Amino acid sequence: MTNCIFWHNTDRDGMLESSQISVELLDMNYTCVEGLTGGLGGTGNIGDDPLLADPDGGDDIPGTDDDDLRLASSSPCIDRGENGAVPPSVTTDLAGNPRIAGDSVDIGAYEFQPAPIPTASDWGMVAMTLLVLAAGTVVLMRRREVACNSQ
Numbered sequence: 099m100t101n102c103i104f105w106h107n108t109d110r111d112g113m114l115e116s117s118q119i120s121v122e123l124l125d126m127n128y129t130c131v132e133g134l135t136g137g138l139g140g141t142g143n144i145g146d147d148p149l150l151a152d153p154d155g156g157d158d159i160p161g162t163d164d165d166d167l168r169l170a171s172s173s174p175c176i177d178r179g180e181n182g183a184v185p186p187s188v189t190t191d192l193a194g195n196p197r198i199a200g201d202s203v204d205i206g207a208y209e210f211q212p213a214p215i216p217t218a219s220d221w222g223m224v225a226m227t228l229l230v231l232a233a234g235t236v237v238l239m240r241r242r243e244v245a246c247n248s249q
């Protein structure tokens with residue numbers, strides 16, 4: 099088992115590692131597990147909160163269609179997975195976005211998609227917007243001058 103997240107599963111003991119996974123002889127690597135003790139062995143495993151966007155969704159009920167299991171931009175699962183464990187046939191994540199984005203594959207079913215680098219035309223739009231704002235400010239200042247002079 100590789101590149102998986104096991105978080106907030108509960109049993110009679112609470113939300114321990116054993117509440118998330120209770121399989122012996124398990125080969126687990128590059129996986130995020132709540133309550134990770136290290137007792138399960140493996141490499142690259144983490145126990146930090148994966149910072150899922152809204153795991154129970156807008157209805158606050160886990161397991162329904164509106165659950166949002168994407169990673170927040172500050173998630174420790176970003177770029178912490180093992181690329182070699184991704185089958186060549188898997189090119190997209192559950193949302194249909196590229197399965198491997200950024201430096202490496204993410205832990206979990208959804209790949210965090212970094213913001214695209216602005217293109218020359220994007221910067222042109224920014225410059226244009228600033229010019230329009232600056233021109234608007236000059237007009238406003240002139241109007242204020244007129245208003246003051248007429249008092």
Ligand SMILES: [Ca+2]
Pocket residue numbers: 153154155156157158159160161162163164165
């Ligand atoms: Ca829900």
Ligand SMILES: [Ca+2]
Pocket residue numbers: 152153154155156157158159
């Ligand atoms: Ca919610």
Ligand SMILES: [Ca+2]
Pocket residue numbers: 176177198199200201202203204209210
């Ligand atoms: Ca990534």
